[in-house]
Amino acid sequence: MADYEIPEMKEIPIIPKVHEGVMAHSKPFVAKEEFQEQLGFPGELVDNWQQVAYDKMEELNGKYRSLAVFLDACVKCGACTDKCHYYLGTTDPKNMPVARQDLYRKVYRRKFTFAGKYFPKLVGAVDLTKEVLDDWYSYFHQCSQCRRCSVYCPYGIDTAEISMAAREVMDSIGVGQKYCNEIIGKVYKIGNNLGLPEPALVDTLEGLEEDIEDETGVKVRLPVDEKGADVLVVTPSADFFAEPHVDGLMGYAKVFHEAGISWTLSSHASEAANFGMFIGSYENMRKVSMRIREAALDLGVKRIIFGECGHAWRVAYSFLNTLAGPFDFLDPKYPVPQHIMEFTYDLIQRDALTLDKSANDDMVLTYHDSCNVARASRMGPMPGGQFILPREVIKASCNHFYDMPQDTIHEATYCCGGGGGLLTDDLMELRVKGALPRMEALKHVVEEHGVTHMAAICAICKSQFAKVMPYYGFQMDSIVSVHQLVSNAIVLGNKQ
Amino acid sequence: MSFWTIVYALLFYVATALLVGGLAYKIRKYAKTPAPLKIPTTPAPVTRQGVVLRMFREVAFFESLFRSNKWIWIFGYLFHFGMFLVLARHMRYFTNPVWTWVELIQPFGLYAAFAMAAGLAGLWARRVLVDRVRYISALSDHLMLALLMAIALTGLSMDYITHTDIVALKAFFLGLMYFNWQPIPEDPLLLIHLALVASLMIIFPVSKLLHAPGVFFSPTRNQVDNPREQRHLAPWAAELEK
Numbered sequence: 001m002a003d004y005e006i007p008e009m010k011e012i013p014i015i016p017k018v019h020e021g022v023m024a025h026s027k028p029f030v031a032k033e034e035f036q037e038q039l040g041f042p043g044e045l046v047d048n049w050q051q052v053a054y055d056k057m058e059e060l061n062g063k064y065r066s067l068a069v070f071l072d073a074c075v076k077c078g079a080c081t082d083k084c085h086y087y088l089g090t091t092d093p094k095n096m097p098v099a100r101q102d103l104y105r106k107v108y109r110r111k112f113t114f115a116g117k118y119f120p121k122l123v124g125a126v127d128l129t130k131e132v133l134d135d136w137y138s139y140f141h142q143c144s145q146c147r148r149c150s151v152y153c154p155y156g157i158d159t160a161e162i163s164m165a166a167r168e169v170m171d172s173i174g175v176g177q178k179y180c181n182e183i184i185g186k187v188y189k190i191g192n193n194l195g196l197p198e199p200a201l202v203d204t205l206e207g208l209e210e211d212i213e214d215e216t217g218v219k220v221r222l223p224v225d226e227k228g229a230d231v232l233v234v235t236p237s238a239d240f241f242a243e244p245h246v247d248g249l250m251g252y253a254k255v256f257h258e259a260g261i262s263w264t265l266s267s268h269a270s271e272a273a274n275f276g277m278f279i280g281s282y283e284n285m286r287k288v289s290m291r292i293r294e295a296a297l298d299l300g301v302k303r304i305i306f307g308e309c310g311h312a313w314r315v316a317y318s319f320l321n322t323l324a325g326p327f328d329f330l331d332p333k334y335p336v337p338q339h340i341m342e343f344t345y346d347l348i349q350r351d352a353l354t355l356d357k358s359a360n361d362d363m364v365l366t367y368h369d370s371c372n373v374a375r376a377s378r379m380g381p382m383p384g385g386q387f388i389l390p391r392e393v394i395k396a397s398c399n400h401f402y403d404m405p406q407d408t409i410h411e412a413t414y415c416c417g418g419g420g421g422l423l424t425d426d427l428m429e430l431r432v433k434g435a436l437p438r439m440e441a442l443k444h445v446v447e448e449h450g451v452t453h454m455a456a457i458c459a460i461c462k463s464q465f466a467k468v469m470p471y472y473g474f475q476m477d478s479i480v481s482v483h484q485l486v487s488n489a490i491v492l493g494n495k496q
Numbered sequence: 497m498s499f500w501t502i503v504y505a506l507l508f509y510v511a512t513a514l515l516v517g518g519l520a521y522k523i524r525k526y527a528k529t530p531a532p533l534k535i536p537t538t539p540a541p542v543t544r545q546g547v548v549l550r551m552f553r554e555v556a557f558f559e560s561l562f563r564s565n566k567w568i569w570i571f572g573y574l575f576h577f578g579m580f581l582v583l584a585r586h587m588r589y590f591t592n593p594v595w596t597w598v599e600l601i602q603p604f605g606l607y608a609a610f611a612m613a614a615g616l617a618g619l620w621a622r623r624v625l626v627d628r629v630r631y632i633s634a635l636s637d638h639l640m641l642a643l644l645m646a647i648a649l650t651g652l653s654m655d656y657i658t659h660t661d662i663v664a665l666k667a668f669f670l671g672l673m674y675f676n677w678q679p680i681p682e683d684p685l686l687l688i689h690l691a692l693v694a695s696l697m698i699i700f701p702v703s704k705l706l707h708a709p710g711v712f713f714s715p716t717r718n719q720v721d722n723p724r725e726q727r728h729l730a731p732w733a734a735e736l737e738k
Binding site: 080082 | 522525526529530531532533534535537538539540541542554558560561563564565568572619622626627628629631632633634635636637639702703704706707710711713714715716717721723724725726727728729730732733736
């Protein structure tokens with residue numbers, strides 16, 4: 001199946017010994033000129049790249065307090081060293097959060113600190129040489145920006161912030177990552193990551209309407225670009241056709257149908273994900289976000305609701321108001337934006353949906369907390385609502401639910417292994433190995449409780465698991481959308 | 497005025513100036529650098545008071561570290577709170593009359609020095625014995641532990657092996673503070689202890705000891721989780737909207 005070893009799943013996970021350099025070969029494809037230039041980056045490595053990189057580092061240090069503090073504050077205590085799923089799965093020490101940060105920190109120290117300028121050997125400071133740059137490209141593309149390290153760091157140092165900065169520096173000298181930059185370009189040109197143009201989108205949605213009608217006998221609509229609708233739904237474009245994502249999308253449609261609330265998708269903002277975050281580019285993140293504002297204004301909606309998507313929900317919940325606000329033209333009764341889980345949960349609380357749990361009796365479920373939902377966002381009014389709401393929605397839709405071990409869920413959740421701009425085939429080995437901690441936790445509940453399916457609310461998690469689960473002996477269709485469960489359980493036409 | 501008195505008087509003026517000036521410079525930089533995005537590690541408090549409480553738990557109990565690794569927590573806590581008590585105990589050399597609370601903690605300060613040394617020894621052992629921590633340790637990380645350990649041991653030695661003239665030492669420091677220099681006791685152990693302390697003060701603002709002020713400025717810990725309720729906009733980001 002693969003020309004590398006699939007890590008062995010252990011009963012009781014142990015912290016592996018370090019094996020230097022075992023993932024140094026892992027590098028994603030470099031972005032070609034055309035993909036770089038559409039984002040405003042140089043097409044190839046610039047001549048005076050070293051100086052350009054230093055200048056960029058200085059600029060970023062003045063723009064981001066996180067970076068300024070995190071680069072100084074680390075004491076190398078080691079608390080984070082066993083927290084990264086990529087370290088646990090690969091055993092490469094440069095995948096320990098502190099060591100990954102140090103790739104950037106040692107250059108920062110050399111150029112911008114007293115100790116590094118005058119005593120480089122003492123503090124391990126080095127110039128940004130070609131070798132160091134190669135290490136940056138390799139290992140800053142082995143971080144999924146999942147923030148698990150930041151939970152455990154006594155100073156809250158978030159390696160994601162350093163990875164984003166490093167990727168921005170690399171973009172600024174012409175060494176970008178193909179996967180992310182090509183996709184952002186597609187959003188600018190067409191409106192979504194997949195490059196699905198409006199006619200194809202309309203066609204797909206009509207097909208889904210027919211599917212629902214065939215199955216249930218009820219005409220449930222999936223409208224697009226409908227002016228005057230109450231709600232604009234922004235969802236990851238994978239929801240339009242990938243499995244199990246599309247089952248989730250049909251779930252949203254059924255929920256809106258039952259709630260009797262008019263909604264619409266937008267072909268202009270047909271993408272919830274915002275890869276601008278992955279490359280640390282505020283400007284690109286803002287540009288992608290503005291499409292949602294434009295769509296909301298153009299369609300005259302009153303509310304914005306996001307579909308199931310992890311990093312997207314981070315950008316939506318935490319950043320959208322900053323990047324594309326203020327949203328004073330929307331109905332002030334509702335938070336901007338809302339998550340589809342908040343919407344469905346609220347309807348369930350008000351007893352406005354009829355859910356037949358037995359429709360999901362063929363499954364025993366567990367739930368994977370997506371990293372950026374868990375550690376970088378919230379749902380509902382209370383801290384930790386992002387853990388409660390999805391579980392309540394699942395439990396309202398099925399009879400058999402069991403959580404995975406405590407140290408692998410909620411804010412301690414493990415990344416799926418494909419987040420942060422790494423969900424690309426050129427990083428398959430990394431993705432398979434990075435999934436190890438989650439797979440071990442899943443195996444535990446499979447053996448303990450007979451769990452058959454794992455639900456998730458992130459497009460990346462769903463795609464990643466569908467692809468890597470078979471490497472660990474699980475069925476590829478054992479990953480499901482939460483709204484797929486709702487879709488199965490919902491009894492249409494009951495509440496009028 | 498003896499040679500050592502002059503050297504140490506000047507040394508402590510310089511060390512104090514560098515410590516205060518260096519820290520002020522760094523704190524000013526942290527405070528002035530904007531945090532353009534809301535990035536608290538969630539679940540996070542939704543109110544300012546909640547954030548104050550979170551920060552208090554972090555600084556007083558090392559909450560995140562406790563969740564992370566019990567060994568580092570035990571050693572780190574022994575060291576930091578041992579050092580805190582030792583420093584508090586030393587306040588009696590700089591105050592006249594001695595504050596009541598400083599009087600009251602005197603008996604604890606001594607045990608605290610052992611706790612401090614034990615904590616340091618534990619942290620150092622991890623640096624050598626645990627392969628992951630060994631990998632991330634630079635020479636400076638070992639030297640920092642050596643410096644702190646040497647300060648603790650020379651200090652303890654003056655309690656248990658050879659006492660110095662503590663009354664004269666207090667007169668020396670009060671003299672420095674009121675610009676009325678008094679002679680320093682010229683015991684080798686004391687001079688070494690003080691030289692090491694002065695080095696630590698000088699190194700502080702250019703080293704990883706910046707974690708002390710840094711933690712208070714860490715956006716993942718000090719931000720309120722309210723991005724939907726309140727628009728958060730950095731000045732440089734506002735420029736993009738023009």
